[in-house]
Amino acid sequence: MHSNCKHTIHSAQQHFMFCNAHAPAKTVAPGDIVQFEEIDTMCGQLSPASTAADVPGLDFSRVNPAVGPVYVDGAEPGDALKVTLLExxxxxxxxxxxxxxxxxxxDDFPDPALNIWHYDRALAAPTLFSSIAKVPLRxxxxxxxxxxxxxxxxSTMPPYHTGGNLDLRDLTVGVDIYLPVEVPGALFSLGDPHCAQGDGEVCGTAIESPMGVTVKLDLVKAENLKFPRFVTHEPVTRHIDSMGYEVATGIGPDLMEASRNAVRGMIERLTRLHKIRPEEAYMLCSVAGDLRISEIVDLPNFVVSFYMPRQIFA
Structure with missing residues (x-):
């Protein structure tokens, strides 16, 4: 049995484009553990002292790096790379x-906004959004x-059939994700760490937070995946449903417009309920609420719903 050798990859070993011509940052064996040092999706352009005035000056050629790639010995096209999130x-x-x-x-929010969060590194307590809300960390x-x-x-910005910027909030500790291998060695990279996000990440950002990540890499031979799949080993709820939800819907023949209208409805609801600005409501929707397709078969119209847990405001 393999001894689970541990490797470290430095955050400087990063790239902003997926490309199978990249030289591997590290070569590992199946079953090895890889520790990625602190990853920062903004490459140091934002800090705890930053304000909204810093947003327009961001260099977007230095945003969303992926760290790697890691060459996994024995990985061949048609295999699946099994990535287990350890820490x-x-x-x-x-x-x-x-x-x-x-x-x-x-189009609704043309001006920049920025909220800086401070949280317990042990993740034992929710993080505070001023005096308005308490967002659990995951x-x-x-x-x-x-x-x-x-x-x-x-580009590392969108997702692909081989993974990439999936922004799936349930890819947390203990989860196994399987990625379709298309090139020898698989050439695996990761990045864009978050502390919390709602399904949809509707404003475009979650609680983006520099952090280190440790994973175990393994192989499933000849799985022949077409797209990623993943397995959770515990409930995915963040245990914030004890007080129910506020829910807004969007209905119409276009899923994107229905999605926009569901979020608009929730922003309007939150501004009325909690006397907050629309910008604050929009960011809270992105980090704590969930956008769901509720009905997609009763043509010509679809139903999209936005769920916001009431408990975060208690």
């Missing part, structure tokens, strides 16, 4: 922002991906 090393601070031109409601990685067989460079 997160949080930094104690994070940020959520509204970036002009980005997010589900970009770290995960936004970027988990392997290289495509296709030549060329592919």
């Amino acid at each position: 997160f090393a949080p930094s104690g601070w994070g940020w959520t922002g509204i970036i002009p031109g980005f997010g589900l409601l970009a 770290p995960f990685c936004g970027i988990l991906g392997v290289e495509q067989a296709a030549p060329g460079e592919f």
Whole structure:
């Protein structure tokens, strides 16, 4: 049996484009553990002292790096790379922002906004959004991906059939994700750590937080996946449903517009209930609420719902 050798990859070993021509940062054996040092999705451009005035000056060529790639011995096209999330090393601070031109409601929110969060590194307590809300913490990685067989460079911003910027909030400690291998060695990278996010990440950012990540890499031979899949070994609820939810819906023939209208409805509800600004409500929706497809078969109209847990305001 393999001894689970442990490897360390430094945060400087990063790239902003997926490309199967990248030289591996590390070569490991199946079953090995890889520790990625503190990863910062903004490459140091934001700090706990930053304000909304810093957002327009961000260099977006230095945003959302993926750290790696890791070459896994024996990985061949048609295999699946099994990635088990073992541990997160949080930094104690994070940020959520509204970036002009980005997010589900970009046309509704043309001005920048920024909220700096401070939290317990032990993750024992929720983080505070001023005096308005208490958001529970559940770290995960936004970027988990392997290289495509296709030549060329592919931005780390969107997701692909081989993974990438999936922004799946349930990819947290203990979860196994399986990625379709298309090139020898798989060439695995990760990045974009978060402390909390709602399903949809509607404003475009979660609680983005520099942190370290430790994973175990293994292989499933000849799985022939078309897209990633993952397995959770415990409930995915964050145990914030004890007081129920406020729910807004969007209904219509276009899923994207229905999604926008569900979020708009929740923003309007939160501003009335809690006397907060629309920008604050939008960011809270992104980090703590869930956008769901409720009905997709009764043509011509679909139903999208936005669920906001009432407990965070208690």
